[in-house]
Amino acid sequence: MSVPEKTMGLGLKVLNRFAGLSLVDKLKLRKPSEQLLFQATRAGFVGIGAAARSFAAVNKLVRPARLAPGRERELFDLNPSEEQQMLREAVAAFADAELRAAAQAADSACLAPKPLLEAAGELGIGLIGLPEEVGGAGSERSVVSNVLVAEALAHGDLGLAVAILAPGAVANALGLWGDEAQQAKYLPAFAAASAPAAALAVQEPRALFNPFLLKTTARRERDGSYLLEGLKSLVPRAADGELFLVAAQLEDHGPALFLVEGSTRGLSVRAEPAMGLRAAATAQLQLHRVRVGADALLAGGDAAVYRDCIQLSRLAWSALALGCGQAVLDYLIPYVNGRVAFGEPISHRQAVAFSVADTAVELEGLRLTTLRAASRAERGLDFARETALARRLVAEQGARIASDGVQLLGGHGFTKEYPVERWYRDLRAAGFMEGALLV
Amino acid sequence: MKAIVSVKRVVDYNVRIQVKPDGSGVVTDGVKMSMNPFDEIAMEEAVRLKEKGKITEIIAVTIGGAKNEETLRTALAFGATKAIHIKDEGEVQPLTAARALAAVFKKEGASLLIAGKQAIDDDANQTGQMVAALLDIAQATFAGKVDVDGNKATVVREVDAGLETLEVDLPAVITADLRLNEPRYLKLPDIMKAKRIPIEATTLADLGVTAAAAVKTVKTVPPPSRSKGVMVKTVDDLVAALKAKGLA
Structure with a gap:
């Protein structure tokens, strides 16, 4: 690297560091935890009142409340x-x-x-x-x-x-x-x-992100508390988040989930407007020497629980992509039947009709795979395979469906007057989001 | 005070209706069905009256086959306190429905029947009026605003000339027009709770009602499709074309 390049790099690095710090301060997003009154009803x-609430148990539970597994249905019935x-x-x-x-x-x-x-x-x-x-x-x-x-x-x-x-x-x-x-x-x-505004925080801002190999770390201290350090990205509604479930690599253990209240010291957020999912107000969540109690660890750091959590999250994204893809299709069909070019509806052109048909076929495939994964998850069976299939369909077909949507609307599709360009941007996200939602 | 709300299962208003090829009716197989929109408005009004403490009980009633239970579940999710399913697989004509509703009204000792002004399938707009006649009680149709006070109801009706305000003694029949209210979104926990409320089943015979055969459907045909428009070049051509059709 030449000297000027090096200097420039260094300068940028300092600038970036500074920008990061000042933004966090300027936003003043971490209000001190205000004691909230809970009125039992x-x-x-x-x-009452404050944005960042603190949580306290009002009624004690003797044992955790769990939902029973769904009933086994005897017939193969997708209705x-x-x-x-x-x-x-x-x-x-x-x-x-x-x-x-x-x-x-x-x-x-x-x-x-x-x-x-x-x-x-x-x-x-x-x-x-x-x-x-x-x-x-x-x-x-x-x-x-x-x-x-x-x-x-x-x-x-x-x-x-x-x-x-x-x-x-x-x-x-x-x-x-x-x-x-x-x-x-x-x-x-x-x-x-x-x-409360709450979200899962799994995603990290780096190439080839793998939710099972996290850069965010958790260290167990002598007093039993945990010290969290790391950066999470694309966390929905993070700026007013009151509770986060943060995925972190627990030292000498593996990935685990920690409950971190929004008012915890060392937590800061930075707005991270993205191409899509903008309405979800996604932001980066920085954890710097965040100390949480021993009771913040979910399920004792059980590896199977973490895996299920990631799978359920991926399944949620399949369901969301399915809904958005269906919105594209439902919008396209009347459009291509009503839009007239060369004296006839554009749906009479094979290039258009085939594209719409492909969309319908892929969406049905995604629907069946997603429902099958969900049905297995509901019955307590392994659903990793089905989820992986659904995820692949989302990643490949989601983007194609949305892109075709824009294409078939011609110049209209490119403008903000029509919703399809937004669906395109949103569906791009569905392919790589890992952990923000659960079903 | 008890109110009865009649709810009918009809082809969803978003569905494009198709007539069966033999003209014996419209296609309902595999078609989305839902609660008649005017009945939803009636249901919403009953729930609002209950929330205001004007009535204490809402009994949703439907007549028809097993599938009609879905409509009653929707009514229960809306806030009905009780549901009665009059089971009948055959065609239900307005007079049959009116007789059955009148019988339930008497049996339950209700003070109000709130119904949709018409169902969007046959658009008969007869049942509410017939119930009032059969029971010899007051009626206020096409309601745009309803107020219940003690033994009286004040109803603003939407009539051709404008608005008409009626005061009716209870018991009475009120039928809901489009602008009476905007039905709320169903709450998911209410839907889940509705599943657990038992539905009372009965039949026309149990109610001592005979099915009417007052109307005979001869044939169902789709409305004639519109022929393609003609482009004219000038206003004079337009006037000439209209004159040729005897329209100007």
């Missing part, structure tokens, strides 16, 4: 049950009206509007995966229902769906693997009318 606990169908339709009605209408503004602003998040909370989207003992509505584990809900939401808008479902990912993980103390401390807040 039948429905749950309502936080949703009557209840699943109703859940799907209820969410679809909300998503196609409210999310679709808010999507473009949220995409420009890189922020999901608060009233919309509250409306989604009122709908109880986060409650179906929570056991009844902690104020939820679930009686048995239903990954299939969760997949159908995620798909229906993403049909409205993928970015907003991520913003809405992110807290549910943490709640789901607590419901599945949290011990009685962790559940009692955190879950009632998720059952309350305004659920």
